[in-house]
Amino acid sequence: MNKESGTKIDKAKVSKAMRSILEAIGEDPDREGLRDTPRRVADMYEELLEGYESEVDYTWFTESTDLVVIAGIKFYSLCEHHVLPFMGLAHVAYVPRGKVIGLSKIPRIVQKYARRLQIQERMTHQIAQEIMETTGSPDVMVVTEAYHLCVIMRGAKNTAAMVSMGLRGAFKTDKELRGEVYEMIRPYRLPKWVL
Numbered sequence: 001m002n003k004e005s006g007t008k009i010d011k012a013k014v015s016k017a018m019r020s021i022l023e024a025i026g027e028d029p030d031r032e033g034l035r036d037t038p039r040r041v042a043d044m045y046e047e048l049l050e051g052y053e054s055e056v057d058y059t060w061f062t063e064s065t066d067l068v069v070i071a072g073i074k075f076y077s078l079c080e081h082h083v084l085p086f087m088g089l090a091h092v093a094y095v096p097r098g099k100v101i102g103l104s105k106i107p108r109i110v111q112k113y114a115r116r117l118q119i120q121e122r123m124t125h126q127i128a129q130e131i132m133e134t135t136g137s138p139d140v141m142v143v144t145e146a147y148h149l150c151v152i153m154r155g156a157k158n159t160a161a162m163v164s165m166g167l168r169g170a171f172k173t174d175k176e177l178r179g180e181v182y183e184m185i186r187p188y189r190l191p192k193w194v195l
């Protein structure tokens with residue numbers, strides 16, 4: 001079930017709609033190269049939007065109260081305005097209150113919220129929220145940096161990167177703690193777009 005829209009992806013419907021789009025742009029959907037395209041696009045949306053249906057399986061925990069930083073988590077998402085990709089890196093930090101979740105769960109949380117129709121700020125917020133809920137720590141920092149193809153390929157046609165910050169608890173007020181995280185994530189920051 002798609003938890004936000006309440007519906008599962010209807011692949012037959014996506015495929016039919018894609019065929020209509022091909023016709024609408026003046027293509028022949030029955031020509032050899034396009035014959036399977038509606039089906040491929042339906043399969044693609046099912047894959048790219050699988051985040052609606054994923055749940056992270058928290059099976060392992062350990063105890064610590066020391067700062068945890070996971071830097072350079074890559075993600076690919078789709079902007080909900082143009083349904084074009086935006087992609088980049090997420091960096092996550094939290095100060096556990098005794099409960100540390102498995103390292104791999106952090107990239108899984110990022111994928112869960114990236115693989116939907118999104119805006120970057122909401123994705124950043126949702127990642128921070130799930131980390132707060134599962135670790136019980138109010139002190140969470142999430143930085144996402146991304147290139148949006150809807151800004152690069154069309155419209156403004158500019159290669160600006162967007163950085164979105166999610167600061168919770170101590171990270172909101174403690175500049176020194178924030179600075180420590182910036183230092184640690186610096187080598188893992190997003191490279192400059194080259195095209």
Ligand SMILES: Nc1nc2c(ncn2[C@@H]2O[C@H](COP(=O)(O)OP(=O)(O)OP(=O)(O)O)[C@@H](O)[C@H]2O)c(=O)[nH]1
Pocket residue numbers: 079080081118119120121148150151154155156
């Ligand atoms: N803040 C934010 N804006 C986004 C994101 N993804 C897309 N947008 C912007 O959403 C806005 C939608 O604005 P509209 O004016 O309705 O759309 P548009 O006419 O296609 O706008 P242009 O892209 O400027 O041509 C655009 O400025 C997009 O760049 C996102 O993740 N966060």
Ligand SMILES: [Zn+2]
Pocket residue numbers: 079080081082083084148150151
């Ligand atoms: Zn867009």
